[in-house]
Amino acid sequence: MKNPLLPVKATITGIKRETEDTKTFSLSIEDSSYTAKPGQFNMVGYPGVGEAPISLSSMASEGRFQHTIRSVGRVTEFIDGFKEGDVMYVRGPYGTYWPLDNAIGNDILLVAGGVGLAPLRPVVQEILERRDSFGTVTLIYGSRTPDNMLFLREIDTWRKNIAVFLTVDEVTPNTKWDYDVGLVTQLLDNAAINPVKTFAFICGPEIMMLFVSRGLSIRGFLPSRVYVSLERRMKCGIAQCGHCQHGGKFICKDGPVFLYKDMSRLADGLL
Amino acid sequence: MTGENIFQGSNLLIPKDSFFRFIDSLRSQHRVLGPIKERDYAVFREITSSRDLFMEYKTTMLSPGKMFLYKPREDILKFRMESTVSIQEVMTEVEKQVIVGIHPCDINAILYLDQTFLGTFSDPSYKARRENTVLIGLNCMQVSDNCFCSSVGTGPFLKAQSGYDMVLTDFGEDYLIELKSERAHELFDIKGEKAGHAEWSVKSGKEESMLKSFKKSIYVDGLDTLFMKNLDHPVWATTANERCLSCSNCVMVCPTCFCYDIKDEVSMDLKEVSRIRQLDACQDLRFAEVHGGNFRLRRSSRLRQFVMHNLNYTSQYGTIKTVGCGRCITWCPTKIDLTEMAKEIQRSTIR
Numbered sequence: 001m002k003n004p005l006l007p008v009k010a011t012i013t014g015i016k017r018e019t020e021d022t023k024t025f026s027l028s029i030e031d032s033s034y035t036a037k038p039g040q041f042n043m044v045g046y047p048g049v050g051e052a053p054i055s056l057s058s059m060a061s062e063g064r065f066q067h068t069i070r071s072v073g074r075v076t077e078f079i080d081g082f083k084e085g086d087v088m089y090v091r092g093p094y095g096t097y098w099p100l101d102n103a104i105g106n107d108i109l110l111v112a113g114g115v116g117l118a119p120l121r122p123v124v125q126e127i128l129e130r131r132d133s134f135g136t137v138t139l140i141y142g143s144r145t146p147d148n149m150l151f152l153r154e155i156d157t158w159r160k161n162i163a164v165f166l167t168v169d170e171v172t173p174n175t176k177w178d179y180d181v182g183l184v185t186q187l188l189d190n191a192a193i194n195p196v197k198t199f200a201f202i203c204g205p206e207i208m209m210l211f212v213s214r215g216l217s218i219r220g221f222l223p224s225r226v227y228v229s230l231e232r233r234m235k236c237g238i239a240q241c242g243h244c245q246h247g248g249k250f251i252c253k254d255g256p257v258f259l260y261k262d263m264s265r266l267a268d269g270l271l
Numbered sequence: 272m273t274g275e276n277i278f279q280g281s282n283l284l285i286p287k288d289s290f291f292r293f294i295d296s297l298r299s300q301h302r303v304l305g306p307i308k309e310r311d312y313a314v315f316r317e318i319t320s321s322r323d324l325f326m327e328y329k330t331t332m333l334s335p336g337k338m339f340l341y342k343p344r345e346d347i348l349k350f351r352m353e354s355t356v357s358i359q360e361v362m363t364e365v366e367k368q369v370i371v372g373i374h375p376c377d378i379n380a381i382l383y384l385d386q387t388f389l390g391t392f393s394d395p396s397y398k399a400r401r402e403n404t405v406l407i408g409l410n411c412m413q414v415s416d417n418c419f420c421s422s423v424g425t426g427p428f429l430k431a432q433s434g435y436d437m438v439l440t441d442f443g444e445d446y447l448i449e450l451k452s453e454r455a456h457e458l459f460d461i462k463g464e465k466a467g468h469a470e471w472s473v474k475s476g477k478e479e480s481m482l483k484s485f486k487k488s489i490y491v492d493g494l495d496t497l498f499m500k501n502l503d504h505p506v507w508a509t510t511a512n513e514r515c516l517s518c519s520n521c522v523m524v525c526p527t528c529f530c531y532d533i534k535d536e537v538s539m540d541l542k543e544v545s546r547i548r549q550l551d552a553c554q555d556l557r558f559a560e561v562h563g564g565n566f567r568l569r570r571s572s573r574l575r576q577f578v579m580h581n582l583n584y585t586s587q588y589g590t591i592k593t594v595g596c597g598r599c600i601t602w603c604p605t606k607i608d609l610t611e612m613a614k615e616i617q618r619s620t621i622r
Binding site for chain 1: 347348350352356358360387388390391392393394395499502529530531532533534535537541544546548551553558559560561562563566567572575576579580583584585586587
């Protein structure tokens with residue numbers, strides 16, 4: 001019987017620095033049948049250091065995929081020191097995914113905050129692959145400063161096919177910034193969104209997801225179409241270790257992608 | 272009388288002596304574990320003779336399920352750190368074992384642990400041990416002060432019809448033995464008097480009288496919605512701030528608390544890494560900590576998590592988590608009682 005906690009080798013085939021503390025690692029694993037859906041995550045780690053749940057930041061094909069990792073903890077700081085050709089250990093993919101297929105024929109609104117754009121990037125990639133399947137697609141992305149923005153150059157290439165709105169909390173001195181300053185919620189009215197035919201996928205700090213979800217509710221979005229992705233401490237990723245439990249749900253198995261309405265007003269959460 | 276219909280099967284009245292000889296006979300091919308008396312207390316241990324057994328025990332501090340099926344600590348993987356890393360899976364020992372004398376609450380607790388470890392993702396070592404362990408239940412003839420199994424349907428007599436092998440009821444000189452698995456039929460080769468309607472009546476009478484001796488109870492219907500409406504009820508903060516030590520005793524002695532931590536231990540020569548798992552507790556400050564915050568920083572939210580997981584989050588596996596064994600009350604240094612906390616919320620909302 002296969003041990004679900006057994007990781008496999010993932011060789012680093014490329015590293016791209018995104019911001020001061022964030023890098024995108026291109027990875028390759030032997031198992032070419034490995035696939036994942038946008039929004040799912042892997043447990044990523046190294047022996048002696050431990051493992052952390054990290055969303056895939058790209059689509060996966062033939063055992064190749066990317067993780068965009070912010071260096072903020074024991075595991076991620078260790079990974080930050082890796083060079084091309086080094087090996088990390090992964091297992092997955094785990095969890096639920098953004099329900100893109102349900103959104104076929106409808107409009108899509110993506111709202112991301114900070115490193116929360118990473119789990120939404122494979123959604124954009126998949127939308128671009130079959131752009132005709134969807135109506136208007138809008139991305140609203142906010143970050144603390146322009147320096148903290150992920151995938152800025154890539155976002156520019158998305159603009160041909162989807163509407164993009166960018167905003168930051170504050171502009172760093174001596175930085176060129178042609179876009180908005182303020183919260184992502186302020187941009188909800190700027191985008192031409194038809195609330196009754198739009199699916200919303202939101203990923204960012206929980207407090208941001210709360211205000212965006214509320215903002216969409218006020219604007220007439222259907223509760224059955226507003227999705228969020230939650231983050232919790234995880235050790236196993238397979239609904240056993242109990243760390244990620246939230247209101248009786250396992251974020252790792254029942255989530256991380258949930259309907260906002262199913263996760264609001266629970267104990268010990270902000271939604 | 273569906274109960275009686277199910278009862279009409281392989282049920283025997285066997286003299287206790289014969290039963291214990293049967294237990295001794297199992298020792299040739301099984302490790303046999305059961306309750307023994309250690310000073311003033313009962314503990315589950317391996318026995319060398321059925322004479323060691325203390326079948327009249329009231330309760331134990333630790334449940335057999337979390338000692339012999341789900342281990343408090345075990346290696347899950349080993350990494351050999353040479354120029355390249357090699358991973359070795361840790362082979363689970365598949366020793367055949369028998370656990371005898373398990374109270375209904377603890378049998379139900381094992382059925383609950385099955386949901387975690389034999390669910391969507393099956394745990395190989397739990398599965399191997401579970402398949403190689405014969406479970407022999409023992410209906411309760413005594414009720415301890417903190418027992419409340421009768422309120423949640425997990426005791427004092429076992430109602431579950433599968434997932435274990437046998438259940439015993441004390442009939443004085445005899446045990447009424449109900450065989451509940453194919454394996455039990457194969458193992459149990461002792462001929463005895465077939466039990467029928469008369470024995471069923473006696474058993475029901477014993478259960479009736481046991482049900483009358485409970486001191487503690489809880490009314491669980493509607494608790495789930497009630498708790499969700501009372502997340503800010505003062506009972507959480509008051510109990511937590513005045514009495515809870517965050518010591519995690521409640522979680523450690525709970526037969527259904529399944530949470531674990533995974534840790535990597537590096538050998539002194541840095542050549543070997545053992546990835547181990549060990550019991551963890553939601554009462555620990557860092558349990559729900561993430562980068563930039565802690566979802567249960569306050570002691571009251573950690574205590575609330577324990578109580579709500581046990582009494583409220585029935586959606587998790589479609590069954591209530593508590594089996595009413597009362598261990599968390601017994602072993603709490605300040606005697607925090609989850610049934611009292613629930614009652615306080617119930618009382619304050621009735622008005």
